[in-house]
Amino acid sequence: MALSNNNSKRAALGTGVLALAGLVSAPLMAQDAQQIIRDRCLACHTETGTADAPSFSRISEQRKTPEGWHMTLNRMIHLRDLQISTEEKRALVKYLSDTQGLAPEETEGYRYLLEQDTNLVETGIEPGLAEMCARCHSGARFTLQRRSEQEWKYLVDFHMGQFPTTELHSLARDRQWFEIARNDTAGQLAKQFPLHTKAWSNWKAADKSDLMGRWRVTGYVPGKGEFDAWMSAAKTANGKYDLTLEGHYADGEVLEGSGKATVYTGYEWRASLTIDGVKMRQVMAADKAGNTLEGRMFMAAEREIGGDLMAVRDQGTADLVALSPSYLRVGESTEITLVGQNLNGDIDLGEGVTVEKIVSRSKDRITVIAKASGAEGLRSPRVGKAVHNAGLAVYEELARVEVSPANAVTRIGGADGNMPKVRASYRAIGYSAGADGQAGTDDDIRLGYMPASWSIKPADEVAAHDKDDKYAGMINAAGIFVPGDAGPNTARKMDANNVGRLTVVASVEDGSSQVSGEGSMLVSVQDFVRRVLD
Structure with missing residues (x-):
């Protein structure tokens, strides 16, 4: 595969994508998972309820995605010294996701965080929550949780206990942050993202489709291009499958792979595969009928390098x-x-x-x-x-080209350091002007992804003066941007490092003309917080 098979272990704090497709050594029943909670968690938590319907303090009052529960367990391990085996941890993520997860409707619009497609600028976050919460987190972070009002208040308390400098940050030190967060924001979160919803009640009661069988898969791998394949999912346990993948890229090159998948909450597909020698991850959601899967596939070592993925079950029909x-x-x-x-x-x-x-x-x-x-x-x-x-x-005529992602962040690295470079992958999307003949209006017709020639240029006069386009990195013919090396550069003013601000240009040939589009690129320093917790 043309992509770099970077074996360095990098993942966002607590995303858990690298572990969620792992198999438990033996299938566990609900009673077994509850017993793990009793054995591993009751040193701090308490049990109430009945034998048939147990309830655990600070656990039963929340609902989360598989990644959310994985993050919670990681936090307990690293901050509270929870002693738990990998098998027990995976069993708890499966059990909690199945019994206290999110309904399909509750993840709509925010799946980019689950799919690790994070080179975007969030919009539509309520201004109050943007100031109080999204100044540090993504909006999707709290949108993909459901809690009781008391649990939202406890979350505020946790922030102040674990991160006491929160009140000194920007957008906090100019107000009574703690009082506002606990008295106002927690209530607002409880109303917008309540523990009990009709959508979750309906989904819990709904019949869930088994996702075993043959699937017709189409997708895109940066550096390789579009592909189509057959994916076979052989059931090995409840919600667990062995996978094989066989197909071709658009240029005719053979695609082969195998791996394992786990399905959480009845529709959340998480798979770990090795395709053409490169470790990949799939994050997809099944429709309610269980006949279509949609999401994203990306490199295990570089979540930024990936593309859209869709699978349609073979039901014998056309x-x-x-x-x-x-x-x-x-x-x-x-x-x-x-x-x-x-x-x-x-x-x-x-x-x-x-x-x-x-x-x-x-x-x-x-x-x-x-x-x-x-x-x-x-x-x-x-x-x-x-x-x-x-x-x-x-x-009839290509009117405009969009560069996707429109905004991206890459990071310098390498140069014999412990932190690898963080790359970005671009694609060009073409549009015609539509019936009104005016490009850039709602009438435009989306044509789809188009082959493009790629180049970079300085984002502004300052970037041009600093020669960011010379030092900050380069973009290859496949639209993959590779940032510069980490560390001081003696060729730059004051021995500065290789960060910079760039514009990424996609040029598409259309008949005898050429149409270009632009995207924004920030080449930043290493992210020293980002690490693997599993």
């Missing part, structure tokens, strides 16, 4: 899952690959689109040469009974 590319320029003959399963019957790419030649065809992959005429717009390709709604965009 499914058209994806098209590559997902756009067709009017008047041009283009090779398009249709990916799916049980693809039998006539090929119809939509109004005004002619299939000029079938290059290759099987039941799960068809490559054709197609040409479009007529008006711009979205088409719904069809193969027999399989339809991909609005899956093909027909356009």
Whole structure:
């Protein structure tokens, strides 16, 4: 694989993605997990309730994602000297996620944190919570929790006990932070993110689908490109699976991998695989029917290097899952690959689109040469009974290009130091202007990811004066940015290090013209807080 297989162990504090796909040596029942709590936790916590419905102080009053529970146990281990084996820890994360997790609706809009897709600027956080909580945490951090009001107050108390300088920080020292947080903010959090919700009650009562079987998978690996594959999930225990992955990248190169997956809360898929010799992680969510998985796959050693991932269960019916590319320029003959399963019957790419030649065809992959005429717009390709709604965009002219991510942070490193470089991966998204002919409006048609030429330039006059584009790093042909070395650089003014502020430029060829888009890049210092806790 073209990606660097960096074996250094790096992960965000408490995210737990590296451990959540591990297997417990033997499947444990709920009673076993409860007994682990009694054996390992009751030195500090207390048990109430009944034998049939036990309750544990400070535990039963919370609901969290698998990563949230993993973080809690890590904190108990490292701050409270909890003695617990890896097998017991995994069993508790599984049990607590299944019995005190979040419903699918409760994670919507914030899954980027679970998927480790963190090069983005959060929006929509309530101003009060942004000032009191999101000045240190991501908004998704507290949004992906549910607590009783008393537990939210206890959380404020914990902050003051564990981090007494909190009141001296920016946006805290100009107000009575503790009083506001405990008397006002805790109540607001309890109303917005309560312990008891209808969504969770309904999900607990719902029948959960077993996710074993064959899955048609499509995704993207930076440095390798788009791929399609078959993933087989063989059940080994409750919510646990052995995985095999076989497929091809868009250039025809073979993709092979194997690993293990654990499903939490009935829909939270966490997998650890080795693909073409590189350790990868999958974080996906199943739909309520259990027939579709969507999320992200990324390198275990570098969570920033990853891409979208989708899997559709093979139910014996015809499914058209994806098209590559997902756009067709009017008047041009283009090779398009249709990916799916049980693809039998006539090929119809939509109004005004002619299939000029079938290059290759099987039941799960068809490559054709197609040409479009007529008006711009979205088409719904069809193969027999399989339809991909609005899956093909027909356009006349590329109007604008977006760079994704729009904002990113990378970090210098290496140079014989203990902290590796933190890279970033970019993609270009094309748009046509739509019916109004004005680029940048709601009428624009998203064409999809497009091949681009990549370059960097200084973000402003100061960055140009400091020659940040010369020292801060470089971007390769695949859109992967590699920051500079850590440590002082004698070639820079005052022997400064290689941090900098850059603009990342994607240039896309469209007929005889070229359209460019820009993204923002901050090349920063090492993150000395970031470490592995498991």
